[in-house]
Amino acid sequence: xxxxxxxxxxxxxxxxxxxxxxxxxxxxxxxxxxxxxxxxxxxxxxxxxxxxxxxxxxxxxxxxxxxxxxxxxxxxxxxxxxxxxxxxxxxxxxxxxxxxxxxxxxxxxxxxxxxxxxxxxxxxxxxxxxxxxxxxxxxxxxxxxxxxxxxxxxxxxxxxxxxxxxxxxxxxxxxxxxxxxxxxxxxxxxxxxxxxxxxxxxxxxxxxxxxxxxxxxxxxxxxxxxxxxxxxxxxxxxxxxxxxxxxxxxxxxxxxxxxxxxxxxxxxxxxxxxxxxxxxxxxxxxxxxxxxxxxxxxxxxxxxxxxxxxxxxxxxxxxxxxxxxxxxxxxxxxxxxxxxxxxxxxxxxxxxxxxxxxxx
Amino acid sequence: xxxxxxxxxxxxxxxxxxxxxxxxxxxxxxxxxxxxxxxxxxxxxxxxxxxxxxxxxxxxxxxxxxxxxxxxxxxxxxxxxxxxxxxxxxxxxxxxxxxxxxxxxxxxxxxxxxxxxxxxxxxxxxxxxxxxxxxxxxxxxxxxxxxxxxxxxxxxxxxxxxxxxxxxxxxxxxxxxxxxxxxxxxxxxxxxxxxxxxxxxxxxxxxxxxxxxxxxxxxxxxxxxxxxxxxxxxxxxxxxxxxxxxxxxxxxxxxxxxxxxxxxxxxxxxxxxxxxxxxxxxxxxxxxxxxxxxxxxxxxxxxxxxxxxxxxxxxxxxxxxxxxxxxxxxxxxxxxxxxxxxxxxxxxxxxxxxxxxxxxxxxxxxxxxxxxxxxxxxxxxxxxxxxxxxxxxxxxxxxxxxxxxxxxxxxxxxxxxxxxxxxxxxxxxxxxxxxxxxxxxxxxx
Numbered sequence: 001x002x003x004x005x006x007x008x009x010x011x012x013x014x015x016x017x018x019x020x021x022x023x024x025x026x027x028x029x030x031x032x033x034x035x036x037x038x039x040x041x042x043x044x045x046x047x048x049x050x051x052x053x054x055x056x057x058x059x060x061x062x063x064x065x066x067x068x069x070x071x072x073x074x075x076x077x078x079x080x081x082x083x084x085x086x087x088x089x090x091x092x093x094x095x096x097x098x099x100x101x102x103x104x105x106x107x108x109x110x111x112x113x114x115x116x117x118x119x120x121x122x123x124x125x126x127x128x129x130x131x132x133x134x135x136x137x138x139x140x141x142x143x144x145x146x147x148x149x150x151x152x153x154x155x156x157x158x159x160x161x162x163x164x165x166x167x168x169x170x171x172x173x174x175x176x177x178x179x180x181x182x183x184x185x186x187x188x189x190x191x192x193x194x195x196x197x198x199x200x201x202x203x204x205x206x207x208x209x210x211x212x213x214x215x216x217x218x219x220x221x222x223x224x225x226x227x228x229x230x231x232x233x234x235x236x237x238x239x240x241x242x243x244x245x246x247x248x249x250x251x252x253x254x255x256x257x258x259x260x261x262x263x264x265x266x267x268x269x270x271x272x273x274x275x276x277x278x279x280x281x282x283x284x285x286x287x288x289x290x291x292x293x294x295x296x297x298x299x300x301x302x303x304x305x306x307x308x309x310x311x312x313x314x315x316x317x318x319x320x321x322x323x324x325x326x327x328x329x330x331x332x333x334x335x336x337x338x339x340x341x342x343x344x345x346x347x348x349x350x351x352x353x354x355x356x357x358x359x360x
Numbered sequence: 361x362x363x364x365x366x367x368x369x370x371x372x373x374x375x376x377x378x379x380x381x382x383x384x385x386x387x388x389x390x391x392x393x394x395x396x397x398x399x400x401x402x403x404x405x406x407x408x409x410x411x412x413x414x415x416x417x418x419x420x421x422x423x424x425x426x427x428x429x430x431x432x433x434x435x436x437x438x439x440x441x442x443x444x445x446x447x448x449x450x451x452x453x454x455x456x457x458x459x460x461x462x463x464x465x466x467x468x469x470x471x472x473x474x475x476x477x478x479x480x481x482x483x484x485x486x487x488x489x490x491x492x493x494x495x496x497x498x499x500x501x502x503x504x505x506x507x508x509x510x511x512x513x514x515x516x517x518x519x520x521x522x523x524x525x526x527x528x529x530x531x532x533x534x535x536x537x538x539x540x541x542x543x544x545x546x547x548x549x550x551x552x553x554x555x556x557x558x559x560x561x562x563x564x565x566x567x568x569x570x571x572x573x574x575x576x577x578x579x580x581x582x583x584x585x586x587x588x589x590x591x592x593x594x595x596x597x598x599x600x601x602x603x604x605x606x607x608x609x610x611x612x613x614x615x616x617x618x619x620x621x622x623x624x625x626x627x628x629x630x631x632x633x634x635x636x637x638x639x640x641x642x643x644x645x646x647x648x649x650x651x652x653x654x655x656x657x658x659x660x661x662x663x664x665x666x667x668x669x670x671x672x673x674x675x676x677x678x679x680x681x682x683x684x685x686x687x688x689x690x691x692x693x694x695x696x697x698x699x700x701x702x703x704x705x706x707x708x709x710x711x712x713x714x715x716x717x718x719x720x721x722x723x724x725x726x727x728x729x730x731x732x733x734x735x736x737x738x739x740x741x742x743x744x745x746x747x748x749x750x751x752x753x754x755x756x757x758x759x760x761x762x763x764x765x766x767x768x769x770x771x772x773x774x775x776x777x778x779x780x781x782x783x784x785x786x787x788x789x790x791x792x793x794x795x796x797x798x799x800x801x802x803x804x805x
Contacts, residue, residue, distance in 0.1 A: 194390055198390060202384040232393055232412070233390065233393070234393040297364075297366070297367060300370070300373075300374060300377070302374075308384050308385045309378060309381040311381070312377045312381040316377050326366070
């Protein structure tokens with residue numbers, strides 16, 4: 001299992017560790033290789049030693065492709081083993097134009113390797129979603145070598161956590177919009193702020209936004225612009241930011257929210273959606289990228305991030321208990337049928353079986 | 361439309377939500393709060409373009425000139441930086457005499473400008489006129505009329521421009537003057553720096569020369585050391601030779617020691633043979649008894665007795681056994697060693713040399729077991745010292761007969777008569793009453 005780095009609460013790390021545990025239950029011998037690992041209860045080897053570990057062409061290297069990195073590109077070209085490209089998508093660089101030249105370059109470099117990986121005809125392209133796999137199929141990868149496997153996650157831990165409301169605003173009945181995810185241009189926070197402003201104007205002046213997520217210091221200009229926009233929309237006292245929310249706090253946030261409002265413009269899968277679904281929190285979202293596939297109708301999905309439409313959706317959810325219950329049930333059913341751990345394990349088993357069926 | 365009831369339900373709900381949103385949008389548009397320092401709610405990204413402002417007066421946009429004017433026009437009217445082809449196009453228009461109103465109008469009333477929708481008060485009529493003058497004939501006539509009508513304004517502008525140019529010229533001249541002064545100061549500073557550089561260079565050169573000299577000296581010393589090191593083989597040869605010589609010397613010393621040891625052993629054996637022979641022992645015993653008897657009659661113990669040539673100490677042992685304070689002097693180290701082994705007080709020295717160091721009138725008795733010197737001068741000295749060292753009335757006994765029966769010693773010690781005459785002439789009174797056939801007995805006068 002090869003990936004750039006391992007860290008707790010990181011979606012790619014969670015997926016890699018989940019796959020590792022599942023593969024070991026299948027009887028496979030799995031070793032983790034990463035450039036850096038922090039607070040991981042698992043031995044992690046340096047990537048340059050990976051070839052010493054490979055003893056047979058039947059061995060499998062699963063590379064978690066989530067950023068530009070030359071080492072695996074060269075490795076997979078020369079490797080005498082079966083190659084699985086686990087693709088978590090890379091945000092298109094256009095989202096970061098004008099905010100961070102570094103991000104633009106990194107995303108461009110990462111996506112520039114898509115052609116090379118597609119041309120490599122890896123034994124299996126394992127995307128988090130059909131949206132992700134499209135990146136390879138459009139570049140000539142054999143669709144028969146593509147499979148979809150949602151990412152392994154820690155939603156079960158979230159379900160088991162006891163809610164911690166100490167850092168949350170008081171439950172006074174005010175409309176509460178929740179957004180979970182890192183603060184970045186692709187997450188469309190400006191539209192979210194507009195939606196909050198519309199909520200204050202049309203639903204309830206006490207409407208607030210719980211923004212759970214961190215801002216990368218390299219995107220400081222975006223953070224400044226976001227704060228400016230918050231002031232322009234006069235919602236300075238209505239935005240509560242939680243940067244390092246614990247599982248218990250996140251659990252409490254989902255419980256307090258009228259809806260998870262996901263207006264992100266680009267998602268390869270969107271883990272917060274399955275968190276909301278598992279916890280029964282209704283979802284109001286923009287139907288971009290992989291979001292419609294992840295939800296499969298278990299939410300109010302819109303084609304545009306119109307602030308008044310979002311505000312009206314919140315108002316409707318608050319005033320229509322049947323709608324709220326229906327969306328909550330749809331979400332939980334979607335989670336159970338498609339994203340529960342047992343389902344993912346079975347999906348991985350099927351993916352490994354497909355890998356075995358690929359001719360050498 | 362999906363046939364799933366749930367999907368139908370959701371679609372219906374979404375349609376209702378859309379309708380509510382449309383109504384709310386008209387009723388309650390989104391708030392836009394004016395921030396401090398801005399005329400309306402601004403949203404300025406880090407590229408400096410004020411995307412929130414959509415209303416300007418034409419005078420706000422025509423104050424800049426040339427490229428700055430065109431750049432600003434793009435940023436205000438299209439809310440983006442100027443692209444190179446677009447900017448180039450407008451600059452060329454200005455260069456051929458187009459008015460700023462025409463350039464502003466080109467941007468504002470382009471399809472992109474219309475989408476952005478910035479309002480510029482006073483632009484439309486000016487832009488219309490600017491376009492009208494391009495119409496053949498009518499446009500030409502209109503331009504003439506406008507030009508004639510604008511002559512007073514142009515003259516005013518010209519006078520203003522002249523004044524402004526003059527003012528700018530004065531400014532530029534003043535700036536040039538300042539630049540010239542600054543340049544002079546810089547030149548002076550440069551000269552100073554150059555001088556410092558030259559001085560430093562000279563110092564470096566001097567130090568370099570000194571270092572070169574030291575290096576040359578070092579080289580010479582190094583060469584001398586090398587030469588010395590070159591002499592090392594010879595030195596080594598010498599050292600080896602000296603070492604060999606010293607080893608040989610040690611061997612010689614060892615041989616000498618061995619010879620001395622062998623000699624000593626032979627001497628010991630000889631002495632043992634001489635003094636240990638039975639007949640020699642008997643003879644010495646008898647003589648010793650005679651002498652003791654003679655002495656006891658004349659000087660009673662514990663008289664101080666010195667025996668010169670005491671041999672192996674037999675005589676002084678006998679004296680000591682009878683209470684005399686007897687000391688012997690013997691020149692032969694082996695005999696002296698034998699006497700000391702018997703715990704006798706014996707000095708190993710030349711007997712009469714040692715006598716010369718004795719104190720005056722210090723002794724009661726002196727016996728010469730080894731006889732007197734044969735040389736006349738030495739005899740005279742000896743007899744003088746014998747008399748000096750004896751107390752007045754002290755006794756002198758001299759052995760005159762060779763007593764070694766084996767004849768090993770080369771010569772006899774001398775005869776009694778001769779010795780008696782010498783002793784009598786030296787301040788002694790002879791005493792023949794002891795009837796000693798082998799010795800002379802005399803008393804110091």
